Amino acid sequence: MNHGEAAYGVWSLVFINSAIFILFAFSFFKPATARDWRSFGAFSAFIVALFVEMYGFPLTIYLISGWLQSKFPNLDLLSHDAGHLWSTLLGDKGNPHLSVLHIASYLFLGIGFYLLSAAWNVLYHAQRRHSLATIGPYAWIRHPQYVAFVLILLGFLLQWPTLLTLAMFPVLLVMYGRLAVTEEREMRKQFGAAYDTYARATPRFIPQFRRTRANLTGR
Template sequence: MTHDAPAYGLWSLVILNSAVFLMFAFSFFKPQTARDWRSFGAFAAFIVALFVEMYGFPLTIYLLSGWLQTRYLGLDPLTHNAGHLWSTLLGEQGDPHFGALHIASYLLLGGGFWLLSSAWHVLYHAQRRRGLATAGPYARIRHPQYVAFVLILLGFLVQWPTLLTLLMFPVLLLMYGRLAVNEEREMASQFGAEYRRYAERTPRFLPRWSANADRPNREAR
């Protein structure tokens, strides 16, 4: 098998892509507290692990190469297109960059960054007036920034899954869940009854889209 251009070992692309996405996320999230830095640090570890395998050393492809070549005759696992594992496993034909999965990944990534930006705008103004963020995305869910990070991570998993990032994803979900609970305790201590009323009518992570979505919901979320 021959390769016209190397698909891996491109460490400059690893650094460049990691830096671009992390700076992009940082500009929207702007971590300030220790909790913010923990959540952003976990996100950064995922991004770096992703691009190391996407352009540096394809550990997942290396570990699965024997099985892939046996199951998919004629497949060259060291091409960049083969790294789009979902497309390969589902038997998609053609360039995976134009496939349905890749388009879905862009929608998840775009939605995640849009939500992150919208949530920060509301949170920034709430912090300046020392008030509670309840407008914009915060009117639908209590933790839009964590949901935004999860959408971005999902987008990358749909586009380029690796064994390491697949293992990291549930750990990050648990971490963001615990951070959200701790944040709620702090908000309840700071804002008292105002926050409790807000929490009663606003779900934690998943918005309600029914006609009575704005009515207070007494169910524990």
């Protein structure tokens, strides 16, 4: 049974899904500086590459089709379900949309977009007051927006891995890490000792809940 015609070549879905997720992220991130646009542009490139393979042309399936066919001789390579490679490689026979990894991907996406929204709200008001953002997500980590982007990317990788997005992911991690360091240098110039005090008490990317709770309560 061939599902190739229905599963791929649907470029309208590539455009619609890419536009929805990019615009949704844009509505929360609202890039203003060149640095913001670089980070958002890299995120957008990842999203487009993902949906091109999900609904347009399955490049990853095409490149590894020989190995997949020998490993899974009864697999319909052009079916949409086959694109959920984690389920295929793990030998999951059920609906891939109901797999543990797929459900986990929704959790990562939901948390990522929520964090992006919450961080932008805090940062927006801090910028209007020309003050340092230290509440909400910024009370737990110094760069919640970059962490949000990484969580969203991880969610998509759990759902639909491709060779291109897997290769892009570590590059984006390095990029966001460097942007975070650059941003911190600018914050130190702007806020001086206040930022140093904040940075000593707040982890860069990974929250330390016990330590942060103590800082918030003053204990």
